[in-house]
Amino acid sequence: MSFDGIAIVELLRKPKVVNTWQDSDWEALIEQAYHTGLLARIYFILKDTGLLNNIPCYLSWHFTSAWKLFLAHNQDVQSEVERINGVLNSTGIKPTYLKGTAYLLEGLTCSKGRIFADVDVFVHGSELSQAENILKWQGWTVKELDAHDQHYYRNWMHELPPMVNSKTGLTLDLHHNLLPIVSRVKLDSELLLANLNEGENSNTLSAEDKILHSAIHLLLDGEFNHGFRDLHDIYLLIVENQLQHEEFISQLIARAIELNFEFILYHCLRLQQDIFLLKVDDDILNMLIKNKFSKMKANFIVSLFKAVLSPLPLKGRYNSISLFTLFIRSHWLKMPLHILVPHLVYKGFIAPLKKKEE
Amino acid sequence: MIVQDFSPKDITALLKTTGFKFKAGSFSVKLFSNIEGLAKGIATLYAHAEVPATACDFTVHLNTPFGLRRFFRPQVNFSLNGIEPFTPLPVSQALPLLEWGMNWCVTNHNHELLIIHAAVVEKNGTALILPGSPGSGKSTLCAALVELGGWRLLSDELTMVDLQTGCIQPNPRPVSLKNQSIDLAKSFVDKARFSPVVHDTVKGSVAHFTPQKNSIESASKTAQPKLIVYPKYIPNTENSLEQVSKGQSFIQMAENSFNYNVLGIEGFKALAKLHDNVECFSFQYDGNLEYAINTMDSLVR
Numbered sequence: 099m100s101f102d103g104i105a106i107v108e109l110l111r112k113p114k115v116v117n118t119w120q121d122s123d124w125e126a127l128i129e130q131a132y133h134t135g136l137l138a139r140i141y142f143i144l145k146d147t148g149l150l151n152n153i154p155c156y157l158s159w160h161f162t163s164a165w166k167l168f169l170a171h172n173q174d175v176q177s178e179v180e181r182i183n184g185v186l187n188s189t190g191i192k193p194t195y196l197k198g199t200a201y202l203l204e205g206l207t208c209s210k211g212r213i214f215a216d217v218d219v220f221v222h223g224s225e226l227s228q229a230e231n232i233l234k235w236q237g238w239t240v241k242e243l244d245a246h247d248q249h250y251y252r253n254w255m256h257e258l259p260p261m262v263n264s265k266t267g268l269t270l271d272l273h274h275n276l277l278p279i280v281s282r283v284k285l286d287s288e289l290l291l292a293n294l295n296e297g298e299n300s301n302t303l304s305a306e307d308k309i310l311h312s313a314i315h316l317l318l319d320g321e322f323n324h325g326f327r328d329l330h331d332i333y334l335l336i337v338e339n340q341l342q343h344e345e346f347i348s349q350l351i352a353r354a355i356e357l358n359f360e361f362i363l364y365h366c367l368r369l370q371q372d373i374f375l376l377k378v379d380d381d382i383l384n385m386l387i388k389n390k391f392s393k394m395k396a397n398f399i400v401s402l403f404k405a406v407l408s409p410l411p412l413k414g415r416y417n418s419i420s421l422f423t424l425f426i427r428s429h430w431l432k433m434p435l436h437i438l439v440p441h442l443v444y445k446g447f448i449a450p451l452k453k454k455e456e
Numbered sequence: 457m458i459v460q461d462f463s464p465k466d467i468t469a470l471l472k473t474t475g476f477k478f479k480a481g482s483f484s485v486k487l488f489s490n491i492e493g494l495a496k497g498i499a500t501l502y503a504h505a506e507v508p509a510t511a512c513d514f515t516v517h518l519n520t521p522f523g524l525r526r527f528f529r530p531q532v533n534f535s536l537n538g539i540e541p542f543t544p545l546p547v548s549q550a551l552p553l554l555e556w557g558m559n560w561c562v563t564n565h566n567h568e569l570l571i572i573h574a575a576v577v578e579k580n581g582t583a584l585i586l587p588g589s590p591g592s593g594k595s596t597l598c599a600a601l602v603e604l605g606g607w608r609l610l611s612d613e614l615t616m617v618d619l620q621t622g623c624i625q626p627n628p629r630p631v632s633l634k635n636q637s638i639d640l641a642k643s644f645v646d647k648a649r650f651s652p653v654v655h656d657t658v659k660g661s662v663a664h665f666t667p668q669k670n671s672i673e674s675a676s677k678t679a680q681p682k683l684i685v686y687p688k689y690i691p692n693t694e695n696s697l698e699q700v701s702k703g704q705s706f707i708q709m710a711e712n713s714f715n716y717n718v719l720g721i722e723g724f725k726a727l728a729k730l731h732d733n734v735e736c737f738s739f740q741y742d743g744n745l746e747y748a749i750n751t752m753d754s755l756v757r
Contacts, residue, residue, distance in 0.1 A: 125486075125511035132537040132565075157511060163567035170718045411515070411538030 099404055101373050106130040106140075106409050110330060111375050113143055116152045124153065128160050133411040134326045137164035138211030164211070171213045175202055178217055178268050183299040185236045186221070191229055193300050194220040194291070196273065196311065200302040201331070204295070208334035212327070216260065220273040222291065229272060230258060237264050276311055277318075285314070289357060305339050305346075306353040313366040314359065317403065318428050326409045332366060333374045347378060351385055360386045361396070368400045369407065399427075457507040459499060467495035477512050479505045480558050481611065481627035482675060484512040487554075490519050491532060497551040497651050501630040501664055504672040514561045518554055520547060536561055551651055552662045555632060559613060562627070563714040569625060570617040570726045571714045576624055576681075577607040582756045583624045583679035585615050585734075586687055587712050590659075593689030593741070596637040597748055602668065603645050605749035609671040610679060614714075619722055622729045623678035628671045630664035638663045681730055683755055684709070686738045687748075696740045697751055705736040 101107045105127040108115045116123075131137040141161040144150045153161060179199060186193050195203055198214035221229045234240070238261040247259070257273045277285045290311075294301040303311060309332055316328045339346040354363040364386040370376035387393065405420035459478050462470075470476040471494065475486040480502065487498075517535040521544060531544035534557040541560055545553050563571050574587035575598035584607070588594030601607040610626040618625055630651070633641050638653055638661060645665050653663045684705055706727055710716045716723040737755075741748050 121511040125515075128511070128513075129515045129537045133539065154511065157513070159566060159568040160513070163565055166567040166722075167718055170720060173720075411535075 099401075099408065101404075101408075104130065104409060106134065106136065107373060109140065109143070110333075113147045113149055116144070116149050119152065121154055124157055128157065129411060130409045131160075134409045135213065135324060136211070136327055136330070137161055138168040138213065139208075139327075139330075140211070141165045142210040168211050168213055172202065174266065174268065175199060175217065178263065178266060178270075179203065179300070181263070181266075182217065182219060182233075182270065185232055186219075186229055187299055189228055189232050191221055191225045193229075194294060195300055195302055196220055196276075197315075200308060203297070203300070204302055206335065207338050208331040212331070216269045216271045218257075218271045218273060220276070220287075223274050223287070226258075226272070226274045230261075233261060233270070233272070238262065238270060239264050277314065285357065285359075305335070306350050309335050309350060310354060310357065310359055310363065313362050317362050317365055321425075322406045325407045329366075329369060329373065329407055333370055333376060336370070336376065347382060351382060354386065360388075361391055364396060365400055365403065368396070369403055372400070372404065373407070459502045459505045459507060462499070462507070464495040464499050467498060468492075471495060475515070478502050478507050479675075481562075481614075481629040482616075482625060483514065483558075483562060483627075484508045484510070485558065486512040486515045488515075488517045488519070489550075491547060491550050494518065494550050494554075500649070501551070501651050501666045503666055504669045506672075514558070516554070516557065516561070518550055518557075545657075549654055549657055551664070552632075552654055552657055555630060555664060558629070562614060566616075567715050567718050568619065570619060570716065570719060570723055572615040572617065572709055573613065573712045573714065574615040574709075575612045576610040576615040576679075577601050578610055578624075578626075578679040579605075579607045579753075579756050581680060582683065583610060583681040584683040584685060584752060584756070585624075585681055586685055587615075587708065588687050590634075591689070592687055593637075593743070594687055595631065595633055596640060596689070597687050597741075597745070599631050599633065599637075599641045599645065599665075600745040600749060601752060602631075602671070603641075604745065605753065607752075608674065608679075609667045617681070617726055617730060618678065619719070619726050621678070622681070622726065622733065624681050625678055626671075626675050628667045628675050630666055632662065632664050634662055635660045641665065681734055684734050684736045685752070685755075686736075688738065688740045689743060690740060691743060693740055693742050695742055695744070695747060695751075698738050700736040700738050702731045702734075702736060705734075706731050 105123050109127060127140070128137075131140055137160060141150075141164060144153065144161070179195065182193065196218035198209070198212055199217050201209035201212065240259050240261050243259055257271050261270045261272060262268070263270065275285075275287050276290065290303060290307050293304045293307060295304055302308070312328060312332050312335070316325060316332070336346065336350070343349070351363065354360055364383065367376070367378050367383060367386075371378055387396070402420040402423055459467075467476050471487060471489040475488045476498070477484060477486045478498070515537050517533075519533055519535075520530050521533050530547040532547045532550045532553055533540060533544045534542050534553050536557070542553070542557065572585070572587065574585050575594050576583055576585050577598060578584070586594050586598055595612055598609070598612045602609040609628050609631065610624055611628060612631045613629070614627055616625045616627055617623075642650065649665045651664045653661055655661045686700065686705075686708070709727055709730070710723075713723065713727075716727070719726070735755075739748070739751065741751075
């Protein structure tokens with residue numbers, strides 16, 4: 099599918115396009131911006147480029163309201179981080195924040211207007227039980243889970259069941275790894291921990307690792323509710339880093355090769371080229387493929403992702419087929435069969451029966 | 457153009473193709489739907505509403521989901537730009553779901569106004585705010601004031617306070633009634649203005665009636681709030697009107713607000729300014745609407 103002519107894509111590619119817009123273009127933009135959760139980011143972009151006045155007066159409340167919601171969210175997350183740091187630092191643990199929280203703490207462009215539900219915290223495996231206990235002591239609670247779900251989170255996945263701060267209502271995901279433990283796609287957390295952006299009370303991943311981590315989740319999770327936004331996060335992360343070091347893309351590629359994530363970065367950069375017109379030299383891109391996997395298969399997978407990452411609220415039939423294929427693929431990549439099959443049997447047949455008994 | 461200029465058949469055709477645009481209170485909706493009979497309900501409830509030619513605020517789909525279920529127990533799903541905030545309901549509840557969904561669209565996304573869960577009506581330039589918990593008789597009192605007492609309906613659910621001016625921005629949408637209050641309202645409102653009664657919803661039996669033409673036509677005319685009255689309907693009680701302290705009212709209004717927490721200091725200032733200019737009362741009444749109207753009238757004389 100082509101992304102040309104879609105209002106939100108045109109705006110994100112080149113904000114000045116709004117100079118030529120009619121009311122109907124704004125209507126389409128608002129529809130797509132609600133759908134993708136990008137209203138507040140678009141407010142920021144239009145403000146940053148001096149184009150705010152182009153919004154028809156009677157529609158501007160959509161954008162200013164979304165921005166207010168972001169400011170309130172921003173404040174909530176900042177205070178939550180202070181609370182979490184306070185608790186964890188007291189036992190000598192220095193947490194590493196991931197995704198949205200990390201962008202916000204570093205004040206990156208992609209944090210402006212980005213609203214998210216969970217604070218993602220990563221601690222070293224050896225610190226996990228200590229971190230979990232002290233957080234529970236300090237008022238974070240976990241929904242009660244049955245034995246299967248406990249086992250699922252602790253032995254197969256990369257994070258504990260979500261914890262909720264009973265005072266603020268914010269959710270905390272405590273990670274002990276960045277990919278499911280049982281995943282076919284392996285990631286050595288120690289390599290990421292050796293390369294952190296160190297802060298006073300907490301850390302974040304390095305610029306390259308933040309991008310790779312976001313791309314891993316976007317392309318492996320099999321769920322695309324915020325997919326278009328996440329893809330645009332990565333675009334903004336790359337562009338912001340490129341402004342600082344011209345050679346950034348080469349560094350990113352080197353890091354992907356080092357961590358064995360060539361195919362994920364390849365798919366991700368292809369999507370950036372096609373959707374946001376990011377300039378990447380073919381030579382550089384080809385370094386990622388070499389002879390490791392076929393270009394035809396890559397083209398097919400990129401076309402599936404393009405279908406599910408469309409910012410249009412109404413998607414065609416090809417979307418549901420693609421969604422299903424990618425869902426199966428992500429489970430295939432994340433869980434070996436001897437774990438996946440019993441898991442699906444449990445979730446499909448046993449769990450519903452148990453629920454009925456209750 | 458207004459909705460009345462379209463026949464239910466025209467509306468049905470638009471709902472199934474390019475969408476039907478109309479003004480719901482201060483906001484415009486573009487509605488798509490495949491549900492039979494919905495057009496008739498819209499023609500009744502939004503008869504005098506403008507059909508705007510400009511861009512709309514909310515693109516809403518009200519459809520029966522795909523799947524086998526549509527043949528034996530059909531349901532209806534509400535979606536705003538592909539976001540589905542509610543679980544599907546039986547298809548007979550399509551019209552109430554549209555009303556609830558529209559409230560959700562406004563309260564969840566508009567933070568240029570302080571939005572409070574309260575009815576609000578206007579007379580002689582004075583706006584009277586009627587907050588009330590379910591069962592307090594807020595909607596019945598509001599219906600009586602606008603249909604029998606000559607007040608103008610600003611809104612029966614959402615009181616919207618302009619953060620800059622402190623004025624109330626009208627949002628005249630269909631008046632919602634529940635259970636016994638439906639028959640009561642039908643005794644003084646033309647039955648042709650009502651949508652069909654829908655039974656067994658989460659709120660019991662529900663029906664809506666369309667506001668008067670003048671209320672819709674003066675939707676852009678804001679009003680200065682001067683009174684907050686907390687109604688409480690108790691059968692066989694002694695009627696009483698008592699002053700409530702502004703501090704107490706402030707806290708109640710903050711609790712009844714949808715976006716006070718989002719607005720932070722701005723919301724605090726707006727509520728403070730509002731309370732600088734209003735008098736607050738609690739009003740206990742036995743259901744005698746004539747008495748209730750006289751009491752409210754005496755406050756603005």
